[in-house]
């Protein structure tokens with residue numbers, strides 16, 4: 586692959602010590618050591634999914650250790666703070682020497698100040714202006730602004746990135762990584778135009794060569810159009826954007842149970858065996874724009890190239 590022709594220099598690249606302001610979504614069971622290492626090796630920011638700590642406590646330290654042994658570039662960890670609350674896990678992160686943490690799924694972690702005192706940069710995931718203000722007031726170093734088009738757990742108000750991102754970046758002066766619907770250089774340029782200094786990709790990277798999920802799921806993403814995700818579980822605490830299947834459709838109905846509680850255990854079977862009717866596959870609307878399974882390095886390099894072409898084209902248009 587060619588060297589990236591475009592150099593980024595902004596608050597995100599400087600704070601995180603990276604060349605390319607792209608992160609992988611920290612997808613437990615999807616973003617394994619191979620995927621996260623490939624993102625970091627590409628000059629971007631590999632994020633280790635801390636949700637795995639819910640499955641077994643030893644997975645996270647083992648994953649971090651593998652990253653330290655195999656990757657010489659920066660990487661970070663995500664902690665979904667609504668589920669992963671044990672002080673022992675925070676201690677594991679502190680002891681591991683990781684420099685970048687993202688926190689998600691709820692209010693800012695009560696451990697944030699302690700983490701920052703130890704030199705860790707903490708970004709918090711937000712889905713509304715109100716939650717962004719709360720995170721800013723709590724002193725986080727940056728925000729991950731997630732639009733409702735993205736895959737996985739969604740905010741209760743379902744605000745799309747086109748509205749949410751310029752709203753937050755015009756009111757709050759913190760570096761922002763945009764998430765939701767980003768799959769390439771054009772969507773990355775759009776996010777930067779709306780005030781982001783970095784982007785996070787979930788669905789696009791689930792359908793990468795290094796993703797741990799079964800080939801059947803990757804091909805389902807390639808085949809799916811933009812209408813094939815649905816939001817389920819609106820009537821419970823945690824709405825989720827997932828692939829529409831016979832199983833997931835039932836959880837659109839207010840009278841069904843909580844998909845998060847009832848199906849989470851089956852999700853790993855879906856990932857490993859490719860049985861699409863087992864559990865739910867968290868996926869975003871952008872699967873309608875993902876047409877090929879590609880290596881991570883190519884996805885990142887293509888995004889950088891298309892980003893620079895897009896902004897050059899836009900400025901030419903202005904002169905015309």
Ligand SMILES: Cc1cc2nc3c(=O)[nH]c(=O)nc-3n(C[C@H](O)[C@H](O)[C@H](O)COP(=O)(O)O)c2cc1C
Nearest residue numbers: 610612689735736737764765766786787788867869
């Ligand atoms: C399979 C999958 C698992 C996810 N797991 C997490 C997670 O554990 N923690 C988190 O902060 N976000 C998680 N997300 C949400 C992503 O971080 C990101 O916001 C979203 O994927 C962006 O939208 P996109 O799918 O359109 O790229 C997950 C997303 C997917 C698709």
